[in-house]
Amino acid sequence: MRVGVFDSGLGGLTVLKALIGAFPQNSFVYLGDTARTPYGSKSPEVVARYSVECARFLLTKGIDFLVVACNTASSLAMAQIQAEVPCPVVGTIEPSIDEWVRMGSPEPLLILGTRATVQSQAYQRGIISRSPESRQLAVACPLFVPLVEEGILEGPIVDHAMALYLDAYRREHPTAVMLGCTHYPLLRTPIARFFGPQTRIIDSPGAICDRLKQESGFHCPPVITPCTREYYVTDDPTRFQTLAERFLGEPNVVVSRAELASLPSASESINQFKSNAT
Ligand code: DGL
Numbered sequence: 001m002r003v004g005v006f007d008s009g010l011g012g013l014t015v016l017k018a019l020i021g022a023f024p025q026n027s028f029v030y031l032g033d034t035a036r037t038p039y040g041s042k043s044p045e046v047v048a049r050y051s052v053e054c055a056r057f058l059l060t061k062g063i064d065f066l067v068v069a070c071n072t073a074s075s076l077a078m079a080q081i082q083a084e085v086p087c088p089v090v091g092t093i094e095p096s097i098d099e100w101v102r103m104g105s106p107e108p109l110l111i112l113g114t115r116a117t118v119q120s121q122a123y124q125r126g127i128i129s130r131s132p133e134s135r136q137l138a139v140a141c142p143l144f145v146p147l148v149e150e151g152i153l154e155g156p157i158v159d160h161a162m163a164l165y166l167d168a169y170r171r172e173h174p175t176a177v178m179l180g181c182t183h184y185p186l187l188r189t190p191i192a193r194f195f196g197p198q199t200r201i202i203d204s205p206g207a208i209c210d211r212l213k214q215e216s217g218f219h220c221p222p223v224i225t226p227c228t229r230e231y232y233v234t235d236d237p238t239r240f241q242t243l244a245e246r247f248l249g250e251p252n253v254v255v256s257r258a259e260l261a262s263l264p265s266a267s268e269s270i271n272q273f274k275s276n277a278t
Contacts, residue, residue, distance in 0.1 A: 001023075001025075001026045001027070001064050001065060001217040001218065002026070002027045002028075002029065002061075002062055002063050002064050002065070003019065003023075003026050003027065003028050003029070003063060003064070003065045003066075003067060004028075004029045004030075004031070004055075004058030004059070004061065004063035004065070004066045004067065005019065005028060005029070005030045005031070005058075005066075005067045005069050006030070006031040006032070006033070006051075006054040006055065006057075006058060006066075006067075006068065006069060006070065006073075007030075007031075007032055007033070007069040007070040007073075007182055008032070008033050008036070008037040008038055008039035008040075008050075008070050008072065008073065008182075009032045009033060009034045009037035009038070009149075009233075010032055010034070010037075010149065010240060010243055010244075010247075011069075011070070011145070011148070011181070011182025011183040012030065012032060012069030012070060012182050013030070013032075013243075013244060013247050013248065014069075014182055014183070014185045014186065014203075014204075014205050015067065015069035015092075015182065015204060015205045015208055016028060016030050016069065016248070017205070017247065017248055018205035018206060018208070018209050019067065019205075019208070019209060019212070020229070020248070021209075022209040022212070022213070023209075023212065023218050024227065025227060026217075026218065026227055027227040027228040027229065027230075028227070028228075028229050028230070029058055029061045029063055029229075029230045029232070030229070030230070030231045030232065031054050031057055031058055031232045031233070031234075031258055032231075032232070032233045032234070032240060033050060033054055033233075033234050033260075034233040034234055034235040034236075034240060035233075035234035035235040036050055036234065038072075038114070038145060039051075039070060039072040039073060039114070039116065040072045040113075040114025040115055040116050040117065040140075040142065040145065040181070041114070041115060041116065041142070042072075042116060043116075044076045044077075044116070044120065047072055047073060047076040047077055047116060048076055048077040048080045050073075051068070051070070051073040051076075051077035051080065051081055052077065052080050052081060052084050053260045054073075054260070055068075055081045055084055055085050055089075056084065056260075057232070057258055057260055059085060059086075059087075061230065063087060064087055064217065065087055065088050065089075065090075065215070065217060066081070066085055066087055066088070066089045066090070067089075067090050067091075067208060067212075068081060068089060068090070068091040068092065069092065069182055069204070069208075070092075070182055071092045071093070071113055071114070071117050071180045071181050071182060071204060072113075072114050072116045072117050072181075073091070074091030074092040074093050074122070075093065075113070075116065075117040075120040075122035075123070075180075076116060076117075076120050076122070078091050078093075088215070090208060090211060090212065092180070092204040092207070092208060093122055093123055093126050093180075094126065094211070095204065095207035095208045095210065095211035096123070096178055096180065096202055096203075096204055096207040097123070097126045097127060097130055098207065098210070098211060099202050099206070099207040099210060100127070100176060100178065100202055101130055101131070103176065103200060103202070105130070105131045105134055106175035106176040106200060107131075107134045107135045107136065107175060107176070108134075108135040108136060108137055108172055108173070108174050108175065109127065109134065109135070109136045109137070109174060109175070109176045109177075109178060110136075110137045110138070110139070110169050110172070110174035110176070110177045110178070111123045111124065111127075111136060111137070111138040111139075111177075111178045111180050112138075112139060112140075112141050112144075112165075112166075112177060112178065112179055112180055112181065112184060112191075113138070113140060113141075113180035113181050114140060114142065114145070114181055115140040115142055117140070117180050117181065118138045118139065118140040118180075119140075123138065123178065123180055124136060124138055137169055137172060137174065139165055139166070139169055140165075141161070141165040141166070141181075141184075143161045143164070143165075144161060144165075144181065144183060144184055144187060145181065145183045147161060147187070148183040148184075148186045148187065149183070153186055153187060153189075153190070154189070154190055158187065158190050159190070159194075162190060162191065162194050166191075166194060166195075170194065170195060173198075174195065174199055175198065175199060175200065176199065176200045176201075176202060177191065177195055177199055177200070177201050177202070178202045178203075179191070179201060179202065179203040179204065180204070182204070184203070185203040185204070185205055188201055188203060229253075230254075230256070231244060231253060231254065231255040231256070232255070232256050232257070232258035233255055233256075233257065233258060234257070234258050234259075234260055235257075236257075237255035237256065237257055240255050241253055241254075241255040
């Protein structure tokens, strides 16, 4: 099984790491759209267009299965991706909601995500379709992504950001918090501490792995030949390589540059710039 995984950038490595741990026999092709991240502040149309381009790129790498690791793309572009891609596709939303249901649908449920994810109402609609009466709250935490990108995972700045976004919601005593963004699992410890031990945390990497255990292609017996892993990004691979090696705990991660069809070439950009300037 050759599994494609894409995200708007680095954050999807949280999903990839969980997938590699759970399904070491599979090969993985990861695409981070680092040139166009973040998706969480962009319009639905733009997120859908970028996401379809990412999916198309991964198809050129011969994938049999696609994991949309980005919660924003999962919220805004699943229908468009599914229409485009001939292989099975899994996003982050259904698996997280399944996990919440397996927990007994604890409420109130607090959903955390990017602005685009929260505004899309994708999680909220999914919850209502499974449990119409349940009480749910949702809040965007836009500063969490840059904090994680900077490697700031604990300390006073994280505490301030949590207080800024979450103080009002802590007073609602959520019994479950859904981490609806690729980056938030890296803040799981401070978030869990902030809400206290009575609040259960649901994150996408764990939920996606649980969901994929039900897929036949993910049950292959371990093979002797090691699986392959390929990494592509749409911007300079150097920083991604350093962070991926650190995050995945693997030396010598080879990262290549992906050229997505819609990214203008350098000469097109220059010509465009010249015609705008005259
Ligand atoms: N990957 C995005 C998500 O999970 C977070 C980063 C971004 O805004 O692009 O929603």
